[in-house]
Amino acid sequence: MKHDKTELLRQHRRNKRMMLFAAAAMLLLSGVIAGWWFVPLFALGLWLSHEAWFSDHLFYSPRSDYHFALAGDWDRTASIESGQIKLAGPLPAADTLVFSCRIESNLAGHFLDPWLEISGQRFHFERGSRGQRHWVMQQTNEMATAENIKVHTHHCQLHGPLHITGFRNPDFSEQRLLVLAPHADDAELAAFGLYQAAKDVMIVTLTQGEVEAGHYETLGLDPAQASRLKGRLRTWDSMAIPLWGNVPQTSCLQLGYYCMQLQSMQAAPEQSFGSRTSGECDTRTARQWNSLPLPGDAQGNPTWRNLVADLAAIVRHFRPQVIILPHPQIDPHPDHQATSHALQAALQEISDRPASHFLLYANHLHNNDRWPMGPAGGGITLPPRSSAGQAERFWLRPISDAAQLDKAMALAMHHDLTTPQPWKRAFRRKVQQLLAARRWPRTGENEFFRKAVRAGELFSVHTTLDAED
Structure with a gap:
């Protein structure tokens, strides 16, 4: 990072x-x-x-370019004239398209979020945007046959040339999926629409998520008691909520390690790292509903060695074709990065690696707390990135309106996403609704109800998971 x-x-x-x-x-x-x-x-x-x-947490200038190297199956260049994208001919077949061009906010776009609309789908950008941006779409029938595509811009202008990169991916929902979730809600935030539609899924949650339990202290509990209660509730969430997405409890595993301790475990692989807040130091308290015996069950020590051994045993048992996990170069959360590193270590212990693809997701960014921008149900842009790095492939898994509602309801079941918002944040939203024309969904107050419930779920597609990934 x-x-x-x-x-x-x-x-x-x-x-x-x-x-x-x-x-x-x-x-x-x-x-x-x-x-x-x-x-x-x-x-x-x-x-x-x-x-x-001026209250958005943007840790970069909106006047800077986004930099991505795209490893697409084909590329096309188009011009933008009179509200239309002028193509040289129909686009080749692809399931995912990345559009790249320069966007420039007008005066109104410094006070209202600029956005554009293509084929009925809206994509929002930062106020004051002035630089290279990328938005992601599923290829429509119109794009496959038409030579011109209508584009409507609001509070901004597009400046060509416009580059279109096409990606042909398999339908990963037809394959055996292993979803790694550092915390109880990460699987739903990143991949609910995907795993709801998949035929064979296992969801593995690494931590109990017991920290930041101040809300439960209002029940008259001391900090350690509140932390233990929150850990129990989120452990239950990790095992029960996937059933709403057609994944039974027997296909869910809770490893019971402790929140914000995974990187410390990695630094000292043989040392046990108990909870920072609950006083517990035995992962077995959270494994009571697991259907698969794991190496860490023997003594319940929260060590890096046990975590790696647990993951290796899960991969050997389930033999996934696709593993879904956090993107270690984009998602900055310490537990999310450690999850990716733990899987890398586990795969090194397996001579016959079954997974042919890795789908990487980012539920957090280090430089923008609002991405994806815009209201719930909208389209997804690529996240802000200051350097291109290695060339990447992307897959956008479209989600129907009905599946979006199911996803929102799954988030509403998570205890950690339904605690009351601070009064300052609630007041700020009222001000932004009035003065900046921003909107939040009625499904929930937490920001993830806006950010995670979209017209699609975006993944970076890899065929290997090496240290540099």
């Missing part, structure tokens, strides 16, 4: 403090010039402006 999110947050807060000092100076100046009665009104205006237009 090129930029550590903690450092980016530190820089962001430092910039906010500088803005606060500048605002204080402006308030003093306004009091001297216009009178002190004006100061409260000016302060209120500054605060509302901040909440509406």
